[in-house]
Amino acid sequence: MKKQPVLTLILLILGVICAQAQYEFPDCATPWDPNNAEHTQGDKVSYNGLNYEAKWYTNTTPGSDGSWQNLGACGDGGLGPDYDGPQRIIGYLPTWVEGYDIANEFNPEVVTHVNISFLMFKQNNNNYNSSDFASIAFDETQEYKVDSVLFDLGVLQKAQQKGVTVSVALGGATDFAFIWLMDKYHNNDQKLNEIADLIINYMDEKGLDGVDLDMECWWADANITGTSDQGGRVRGSKWGDSDQGPHPAAIGLTRLAQKLRQKDPSKLLSAAVFGTSWYGNNYDDELVDHLDWLGLMTYDFTGSWDASPSGPHSALYKVPLNTYPGQSANNPIYSAQDALEYWMGLAEPAWNHDGGFSVPKSKLVLGVPMYGYDFSQQKPAGNGFVYVPYKDIVAEFPNAPTSYDANDSRMLQGNVTGNGRNIYYNTPKLAGKKLEYSRDYGHQGLIIWELTQDVDYNSGGSLLKAINDAAGNTDVNQSPNVSWVAPVNMETLVMSSFTPITLRASASDADGTIAGVSFEANGSQVTGTLNGSYYEAQVTPTAYGELTLKATAVDNEGASSSQTIKVTIADEAGNLPPVVNVTNPSNGEVITQSELSEIRLSAMVTDDSDVPNVTFTINGQAQSSTANGDEYYALWTPAAEGTYSLTVEATDSESASTIVEIAFEVKIQTSGCDAPQWDAATVYAAAGNIVQYNGKLYSNQWWTQGETPGQAAVWEFIEDCNGQSDPCGEAWQSGKVYATSGTEVVYENKVYRNKWWTQGDNPAAGGVWEYVRDCSATLSYGTGGSGSMAYPNPFTSSLNMRVKVERKGDVSLKMINAQGVIVIDQNAGRLDQGWYEFSLDGASLKAGIYLYQIEINGEIIRSARVIKE
Structure with missing residues (x-):
C-alpha cells in the first residue's frame, strides 16, 4: 500500500456533470438490438447502462468503435443497489514502524477490519527476466514480522475478541515477486492452484479471517534488472481505440482470486488498486466478482512524483483546473470522486480509456491517508516531495486539525504553511466526510493507510475518531494504563537464597474500571490483588540472573495493556550472572x-x-x-x-x-557485491546494516527508511563493489546534491562537512563546507588487538576503558549501580572508527558492584560488571 509516482501523462481532466457525481441518471433510450443493428446519424440507443447517439450510419456495437457518441450512464447507471451493511473501517497495520508500541497502542475497536502489512512472496535474485526470479513461497523475514505482530504482540487475539476481522495484506509496493508470479503463471492452472493453496494454508494455520491482494509493482526498480514501467495501458479511448485488455499479471490475479473464493468461500477476500487509469488500466475489473470489497487507493494524487502540482493529494471532491501551482489538463489533481467514477465507468472518455470500468458501487471503498506531503521539500533522489505522518504534522502545528486549505470552499482539505513548510493532508473533518460520502452514495466504507500515524484517539484531532463518529461508533473503549511501582526496570535484587519478591503495579482506566491485574515472571502467571492503591503479587525466583517481569491490566470491557521490565537476581555474596x-x-x-x-x-x-x-x-x-x-x-x-x-x-x-x-x-546474493541491495521500503532499525546501491557499499549509522545511500547522511560510504575505497570516506562529486547537512566528503586528501544543502560548491572554498580533518590525521588512541576492556577491576578511583569503535557514531559511557540507577553518564562525542581509551572518575562512588555500558548511537556495544573497592 506504499505510494508510488503518478506519471504526468495520466487522464485528461474528468468532466462528469454534478448529477453523475450523485449517481442520478436520465432514463435509458431504447435498448440496442443486435438483430436490428443498422442506425443512422442521430439515432439514440442504450447499451450496458449507457446512452449512445450514432454519429453517422453504423451497424456496430455501441462503444466498440468511433461511430457512437457516449452520452453517459442511464437508469441506475449500471451501478446496482447500494451497499446495505454497516460501513467498513479497514485499517492497515504495518510491521515496520519504529517507536509505535503495537501491543499497547493498537486499539482494535477503532476499526472493523485490520490488514497486517505486508506478507510478501520470496524473491530469489535481482534479475526480473530470470526463470527463477520468485518462488511459490513466502519471504521468511516478512512472514516472521507478520507472525510477530499477530502473535507476539497479541493483535490477532485482541482484535478477534472484539469482533474485528484480521486479514494479511499480501504484496505491497516492493513485492515484485508477486507481480512476477501472476504474470508468469497467469494462464497456468496448476501453478495458480499451488499459489492459492499456499495462501489458504497460511490463513488456516494462523487463524486469519482473510487476505487482501495488494499487487502494486507496475513500475521500474533500478535495483532489479528487467523491470520497466507498465503504466499507460490503453483500455479504449475517446476516439474509439480498441481495448488492449488487462495486463497478464492482472488476469493472473483475477484467476487467483477466483480459486481462493472457490477453495474457501468463508474467508474474506479483498484487493487494493490504484484509483486512476495510469496504473489502474492494468487491472481486470472482473477481479471484483470474487471479492468482498475493492479498495481504491485514493491518495498520492499529488506529492509522489517530481512534476506534481502543489496541492491536495487526497481530496474527496473534484479539484477545478487552475486552482494550484503546476496543475493543468495534462497534469491534473485527481480526487476520490474522480477515482470512484473511473472504476464505476462514469468518467469522461480520455486518451487511454473510454470511460473506465464497470464495478458496482456496493463493492467499492475509498481511501483516507494518515500522512501529508510537504511541497517545500523535494526529495533529492528525484522521487517527489517529503512524506509527513499526520501525527508529526500535528506535533509541529497544533492547529493542523482545523487548518483548512484556503482554496477549498468546503473547508475540508488541510493545509499548513509556516516554518518554511507547505503541507497538504486530510483533516478530521475530511476523514469523517469521506465516511459519510461512502455511506450516502452506496459504497462500503474506507481503507486507511496507516494506523500508526494518527494522533491520540481522545486528543481532539484524531482522524480515526472523526471516522468513527461519522459512522456512529461513539462508544469506542479505550485501553487501560498500567505501570510498575516495584521493582523498577534494571534493578538488581540481592538475596542469599531464593525468597519471594513483591510485585507492585498501578492501573487506571479513563473510560471504565479495572477488572484485574496479572503478573508474569518468565512465563509463569500470577493474579494480582488490590492492596490500597496498588495491585500486588509475589513470585519466587528459581535461578540467579536476569528475570523478565510483565504486568497486564484488563478493563471492564476486556481491553488490556501491558508493561515489561527486567531485573537481575544476584546472590548475597556479590556474585552476579554473566x-x-x-x-x-x-x-x-x-x-x-x-x-x-x-x-x-x-x-x-x-x-x-x-x-x-x-x-x-x-x-x-x-x-x-x-x-x-x-x-x-x-x-x-x-x-x-x-x-x-x-x-x-x-x-x-x-x-x-x-x-x-x-x-x-x-x-x-547473486550481485557483484556481497551485500543486499538497498530497499527504500525497508526499515534499517539498527546501525551497521551494509547495503549495495549503484555499485557501492554503504553502512547506516542510525535508524533509516527511504533515505538514499550516497545522498543521505545516515549512510556511510564503505567501498566500491570492485573493492576500491578511500580510507577517509567518499570523494566529493561536483554534480551530486548533498541535501542533508552533516554529510562528510573527501577533497584533496581532506575531509569536509556541509552545513546545508549544496551542489557544485567546491569544499576548499569554504562557505557551505567546513574543514573537519586531514585524511592522514587519526583520532585513534591505544593499540589494536584484544585485551582487557576495563581496568583495573576491581578499581578504587578511576576506571579505564579501551574501546574499539567499529563504525562512526555518537559514543557515550555509563555506569549503573546495583539498583539500576545511572550514576555516571559521560558523552564521548562523535567518533570515527578506531581504538580509544577513556577514564571514568568513580572516586565518589560507594564500594560495590556496578555495570558499565558503552553505547554508539544509543545501541549498547559493550556491557560488563566491575567492582569498586
Whole structure:
C-alpha cells in the first residue's frame, strides 16, 4: 500500500456533470438490438447502462468503435443497489514502524477490519527476466514480522475478541515477486492452484479471517534488472481505440482470486488498486466478482512524483483546473470522486480509456491517508516531495486539525504553511466526510493507510475518531494504563537464597474500571490483588540472573495493556550472572552471501568471577566454541538459506547463568557485491546494516527508511563493489546534491562537512563546507588487538576503558549501580572508527558492584560488571 509516482501523462481532466457525481441518471433510450443493428446519424440507443447517439450510419456495437457518441450512464447507471451493511473501517497495520508500541497502542475497536502489512512472496535474485526470479513461497523475514505482530504482540487475539476481522495484506509496493508470479503463471492452472493453496494454508494455520491482494509493482526498480514501467495501458479511448485488455499479471490475479473464493468461500477476500487509469488500466475489473470489497487507493494524487502540482493529494471532491501551482489538463489533481467514477465507468472518455470500468458501487471503498506531503521539500533522489505522518504534522502545528486549505470552499482539505513548510493532508473533518460520502452514495466504507500515524484517539484531532463518529461508533473503549511501582526496570535484587519478591503495579482506566491485574515472571502467571492503591503479587525466583517481569491490566470491557521490565537476581555474596552481548550476528540481521560459507558467531561474556562454560546453539544444535579473552566465538557454516535461532548460554563458576537468544537470516546474493541491495521500503532499525546501491557499499549509522545511500547522511560510504575505497570516506562529486547537512566528503586528501544543502560548491572554498580533518590525521588512541576492556577491576578511583569503535557514531559511557540507577553518564562525542581509551572518575562512588555500558548511537556495544573497592 506504499505510494508510488503518478506519471504526468495520466487522464485528461474528468468532466462528469454534478448529477453523475450523485449517481442520478436520465432514463435509458431504447435498448440496442443486435438483430436490428443498422442506425443512422442521430439515432439514440442504450447499451450496458449507457446512452449512445450514432454519429453517422453504423451497424456496430455501441462503444466498440468511433461511430457512437457516449452520452453517459442511464437508469441506475449500471451501478446496482447500494451497499446495505454497516460501513467498513479497514485499517492497515504495518510491521515496520519504529517507536509505535503495537501491543499497547493498537486499539482494535477503532476499526472493523485490520490488514497486517505486508506478507510478501520470496524473491530469489535481482534479475526480473530470470526463470527463477520468485518462488511459490513466502519471504521468511516478512512472514516472521507478520507472525510477530499477530502473535507476539497479541493483535490477532485482541482484535478477534472484539469482533474485528484480521486479514494479511499480501504484496505491497516492493513485492515484485508477486507481480512476477501472476504474470508468469497467469494462464497456468496448476501453478495458480499451488499459489492459492499456499495462501489458504497460511490463513488456516494462523487463524486469519482473510487476505487482501495488494499487487502494486507496475513500475521500474533500478535495483532489479528487467523491470520497466507498465503504466499507460490503453483500455479504449475517446476516439474509439480498441481495448488492449488487462495486463497478464492482472488476469493472473483475477484467476487467483477466483480459486481462493472457490477453495474457501468463508474467508474474506479483498484487493487494493490504484484509483486512476495510469496504473489502474492494468487491472481486470472482473477481479471484483470474487471479492468482498475493492479498495481504491485514493491518495498520492499529488506529492509522489517530481512534476506534481502543489496541492491536495487526497481530496474527496473534484479539484477545478487552475486552482494550484503546476496543475493543468495534462497534469491534473485527481480526487476520490474522480477515482470512484473511473472504476464505476462514469468518467469522461480520455486518451487511454473510454470511460473506465464497470464495478458496482456496493463493492467499492475509498481511501483516507494518515500522512501529508510537504511541497517545500523535494526529495533529492528525484522521487517527489517529503512524506509527513499526520501525527508529526500535528506535533509541529497544533492547529493542523482545523487548518483548512484556503482554496477549498468546503473547508475540508488541510493545509499548513509556516516554518518554511507547505503541507497538504486530510483533516478530521475530511476523514469523517469521506465516511459519510461512502455511506450516502452506496459504497462500503474506507481503507486507511496507516494506523500508526494518527494522533491520540481522545486528543481532539484524531482522524480515526472523526471516522468513527461519522459512522456512529461513539462508544469506542479505550485501553487501560498500567505501570510498575516495584521493582523498577534494571534493578538488581540481592538475596542469599531464593525468597519471594513483591510485585507492585498501578492501573487506571479513563473510560471504565479495572477488572484485574496479572503478573508474569518468565512465563509463569500470577493474579494480582488490590492492596490500597496498588495491585500486588509475589513470585519466587528459581535461578540467579536476569528475570523478565510483565504486568497486564484488563478493563471492564476486556481491553488490556501491558508493561515489561527486567531485573537481575544476584546472590548475597556479590556474585552476579554473566553479562552476554552477542556481537555477531545482530538480532534480526540478514546475512547475505554469494554462496553458503562459514560465519563467525561471536559474543562478549564478562563476569565478576570466572566463566568456565559458554555454549553456542544454532536451531537446537550445539556448536563448538573458542575463548579469546572476553570474546567467545564459534565457526559455523549454514546448510541452506533461511532463518536461524542462535542461543548463547554462559554459566559462571558459582553456577549463575545467562541465556541470550537472537534470530538472523541467511540469504544468497547473486550481485557483484556481497551485500543486499538497498530497499527504500525497508526499515534499517539498527546501525551497521551494509547495503549495495549503484555499485557501492554503504553502512547506516542510525535508524533509516527511504533515505538514499550516497545522498543521505545516515549512510556511510564503505567501498566500491570492485573493492576500491578511500580510507577517509567518499570523494566529493561536483554534480551530486548533498541535501542533508552533516554529510562528510573527501577533497584533496581532506575531509569536509556541509552545513546545508549544496551542489557544485567546491569544499576548499569554504562557505557551505567546513574543514573537519586531514585524511592522514587519526583520532585513534591505544593499540589494536584484544585485551582487557576495563581496568583495573576491581578499581578504587578511576576506571579505564579501551574501546574499539567499529563504525562512526555518537559514543557515550555509563555506569549503573546495583539498583539500576545511572550514576555516571559521560558523552564521548562523535567518533570515527578506531581504538580509544577513556577514564571514568568513580572516586565518589560507594564500594560495590556496578555495570558499565558503552553505547554508539544509543545501541549498547559493550556491557560488563566491575567492582569498586
